[in-house]
Amino acid sequence: MKISMKNRCFQLALPLLVLPLLIIVGCVKKEGGVASAVANAAASNEIWLGEYGSMTGSESTFGVSTHKGILMALDEVNKTGGINGKKLQLKSYDDQGQAAEAVTIITKLITRDKVMLLLGEVASSRSIAAGAIAQQYKIPMVSPSSTNPKVTQVGDYIFRVCFIDPFQGSVMARFAINNLKLKKAAVLRDIKADYSVGLANYFVDEYKKMGGEIVADVSYSSGDVDFKSQLTLIKGKNPDVLFIPGYYTEVGLVARQTRELGVKAVLMGGDGWDSEKLTEIGSDAIIGGYFSNHYSHEDKSPVVQNFVAQFKAKYGEVPSGLAAQGYDAAMVAVDAIKRSTELSPKAIRDSLSQTKNFQGVTGMITINEERNAVKPAVVLKVVGPQKFSYVTTINP
Amino acid sequence: MLQAFLQNIINGLAQGSVYALVALGYTMVYGVLQFINFAHSDIFMLGAFSGFYLAKWLTPIVPNPLVLLLATILGSMVFCVTVGLTIERIAYRPLRSAPRINVLITAIGVSLFLENLGQIIFGADPQVFPALIATKSILNTGGLVLNNIQVLVVLVSLVLMVVLHWIVHHTKLGTAMRAVSFDIEVANLMGIPTDTIIIFTFTIGSALAGAAAILYGLSYPKIEPLLGTMIGLKAFVAAVFGGIGNILGAAVGGIVLGLAESFTVYYISSSFRDAIAFGILILILLFKPAGLFGTFRREKV
Numbered sequence A: 001m002k003i004s005m006k007n008r009c010f011q012l013a014l015p016l017l018v019l020p021l022l023i024i025v026g027c028v029k030k031e032g033g034v035a036s037a038v039a040n041a042a043a044s045n046e047i048w049l050g051e052y053g054s055m056t057g058s059e060s061t062f063g064v065s066t067h068k069g070i071l072m073a074l075d076e077v078n079k080t081g082g083i084n085g086k087k088l089q090l091k092s093y094d095d096q097g098q099a100a101e102a103v104t105i106i107t108k109l110i111t112r113d114k115v116m117l118l119l120g121e122v123a124s125s126r127s128i129a130a131g132a133i134a135q136q137y138k139i140p141m142v143s144p145s146s147t148n149p150k151v152t153q154v155g156d157y158i159f160r161v162c163f164i165d166p167f168q169g170s171v172m173a174r175f176a177i178n179n180l181k182l183k184k185a186a187v188l189r190d191i192k193a194d195y196s197v198g199l200a201n202y203f204v205d206e207y208k209k210m211g212g213e214i215v216a217d218v219s220y221s222s223g224d225v226d227f228k229s230q231l232t233l234i235k236g237k238n239p240d241v242l243f244i245p246g247y248y249t250e251v252g253l254v255a256r257q258t259r260e261l262g263v264k265a266v267l268m269g270g271d272g273w274d275s276e277k278l279t280e281i282g283s284d285a286i287i288g289g290y291f292s293n294h295y296s297h298e299d300k301s302p303v304v305q306n307f308v309a310q311f312k313a314k315y316g317e318v319p320s321g322l323a324a325q326g327y328d329a330a331m332v333a334v335d336a337i338k339r340s341t342e343l344s345p346k347a348i349r350d351s352l353s354q355t356k357n358f359q360g361v362t363g364m365i366t367i368n369e370e371r372n373a374v375k376p377a378v379v380l381k382v383v384g385p386q387k388f389s390y391v392t393t394i395n396p
Numbered sequence B: 001m002l003q004a005f006l007q008n009i010i011n012g013l014a015q016g017s018v019y020a021l022v023a024l025g026y027t028m029v030y031g032v033l034q035f036i037n038f039a040h041s042d043i044f045m046l047g048a049f050s051g052f053y054l055a056k057w058l059t060p061i062v063p064n065p066l067v068l069l070l071a072t073i074l075g076s077m078v079f080c081v082t083v084g085l086t087i088e089r090i091a092y093r094p095l096r097s098a099p100r101i102n103v104l105i106t107a108i109g110v111s112l113f114l115e116n117l118g119q120i121i122f123g124a125d126p127q128v129f130p131a132l133i134a135t136k137s138i139l140n141t142g143g144l145v146l147n148n149i150q151v152l153v154v155l156v157s158l159v160l161m162v163v164l165h166w167i168v169h170h171t172k173l174g175t176a177m178r179a180v181s182f183d184i185e186v187a188n189l190m191g192i193p194t195d196t197i198i199i200f201t202f203t204i205g206s207a208l209a210g211a212a213a214i215l216y217g218l219s220y221p222k223i224e225p226l227l228g229t230m231i232g233l234k235a236f237v238a239a240v241f242g243g244i245g246n247i248l249g250a251a252v253g254g255i256v257l258g259l260a261e262s263f264t265v266y267y268i269s270s271s272f273r274d275a276i277a278f279g280i281l282i283l284i285l286l287f288k289p290a291g292l293f294g295t296f297r298r299e300k301v
Helices: A005-027 A032-043 A060-079 A099-111 A124-137 A165-179 A194-209 A228-237 A248-260 A277-286 A302-315 A321-339 A345-353 B002-033 B040-058 B065-095 B100-122 B148-170 B172-182 B184-189 B194-219 B227-242 B247-267 B270-287
Strands: A046-053 A087-094 A117-119 A141-143 A158-160 A184-190 A213-220 A241-243 A266-269 A290-293 A358-360 A363-367 A377-384 A387-394 B137-141 B144-147
Touching: A046 A060, A046 A099, A046 A321, A060 A087, A060 A302, A060 A321, A087 A099, A099 A117, A099 A124, A117 A321, A124 A141, A124 A158, A124 A194, A141 A321, A165 A194, A165 A241, A165 A266, A165 A290, A165 A377, A165 A387, A184 A194, A184 A228, A194 A213, A213 A228, A213 B270, A228 A248, A228 B002, A228 B247, A248 A266, A248 A277, A277 A377, A290 A387, A302 A321, A321 A345, A321 A358, A321 A363, B002 B040, B002 B144, B002 B148, B002 B172, B002 B194, B002 B227, B002 B247, B040 B065, B040 B100, B040 B194, B040 B227, B065 B100, B065 B194, B137 B148, B144 B148, B148 B172, B148 B194, B148 B247, B172 B184, B172 B194, B184 B194, B227 B247, B227 B270, B247 B270
Parallel strands: A046 A087, A046 A117, A117 A141, A141 A158, A184 A213, A184 A241, A241 A266, A266 A290
Antiparallel strands: A290 A377, A358 A363, A377 A387, B137 B144
16 A cells, blocks of 8 residues: 555554544443444445555555555455455555554544454554454454464454464474574563563463573663673573564664674574565574474476466566465455355454354464464575575474 | 773764763853743754755755865754744743743643644654765774764764854853843843844754754764754753753763763673763752852842
């Protein structure tokens, strides 16, 4: 989605303008949104889906990639006639990577745009904040890549098509011990991000369970640029592995400072690393690092290769894991709408919860009782500027 | 243990130098006009971005890295001065005789304007500041690491501070600045062109912010339109800590804050980094309202 200057101006002013309105709207009757959504759908030949994501802001590459995947999925469905003759339409808004903004936008999608289902967000903290609103209005929400366990605990209308943090954290712990045979680890977590704290906790648990030793467990706050004090402390403990489950913006700088200070440990992280900016910010320092992800475009399976070819034809670039997740989120949603007995948020929610062995690009997806996806993870290695090579797949 | 201690001193000094340079801009404007120029941190941000574009444009033309570095620093300083003076002319000068609170609110307005303008022009996505000189480790013994960028940051800051000290204490211009700072009306009566002196003050402050921005970009090569906010707050704390309006105070305040943060993160926890910075501010205001080197002046009736 191209965002015009005028539009962005508007978005900057939006929180200020909308906040008082929001409070008023929030006090008015809650069910209004749902009832009119149903009425709307029955009358028109379109099914409206809503998307909110970080199209700008420090994690914009996440939002933009996801958006591309979602668009591609919906185009594909519409080309083959939509769902029972009804075309899928997408309304998407930018939350600038801010939880408060996400809450405003999701309210707008539900109450003003009357969408049938919501897609978003990438960051767990924003999915949790916005999910509460979706749950309140009882509109199903499918998060493409929020991996924190709390996201779907918000309520029974919140789903995801990715695995959860425990799995990602333990995958990297298992990978470090089983594949790399490294038994001394340090953890540097972003204490301000639910995502990072969750990943770190489960990494520590699994690593210890498997006989590894955690020599240091320190933190930073997203937005920090100087990590030298933490790294000086880590250096003193001489770990084999440094687990940095943060987002690429900080990880890039951490990697640089790690090498500047002469810390030799192997760097590892989660899917927050997945961005072409990672190697741009981290330069040579990040090369040789490993991170877990939802999919690899190097995977030889025909589903993946077909997806990659079509994505390249459409956008002229190789799809990132987030694009694949966005695509799968939209496809799982479409599948649920198709199976749904009637076109209402409630019926769609019910059919979403019955998703079983859905063949997505990112693997076989089954939605469990906690509304989380059970599916495999891949481990990638950073081998060069914007180049991540597939190492192995770790099953649940 | 000793190595870690020394390493923290190195890290803290490098960061503190940037705080100090930005703090000088706050303190100088306060010294002369008794108001806090909140837009200063955004001039710093614009300095980083002007350096970013200038370096991109100059890199293919200028082969010598040292010349490139100096050209970028100078270019950024010139750009910041232009912005600083424009702000002074448009936003502050018309309010010279208005109550101080009006200027303060205006300064906040200008700051927000620049931040949002930055997001529109540069985009909110972070940019990678080009490595004007390759990072090389100068010292690497017994676990102690020192690289050329850290040395450069401290050296450039030191040189600029010495130059500033010389200007303020050993030139006619500096004498005039101190006179204006002491009492703007009397200085005016004595024939000192106060407007010119204020322009000089803004020039020097903005130039320092421009230089600091490049040093920041070299140390932490990730720049975004909101990067000034936190640095600005910290530098402001440094300025108050040293005694706002006092040049030596701002320099010392910046360094002390850098060191305090470095040690806090190492010995306590990173969660307390900002808490310590603002804790220092509160303590200073409680026990020494005028700051470390500041002199308390009674409000004239």
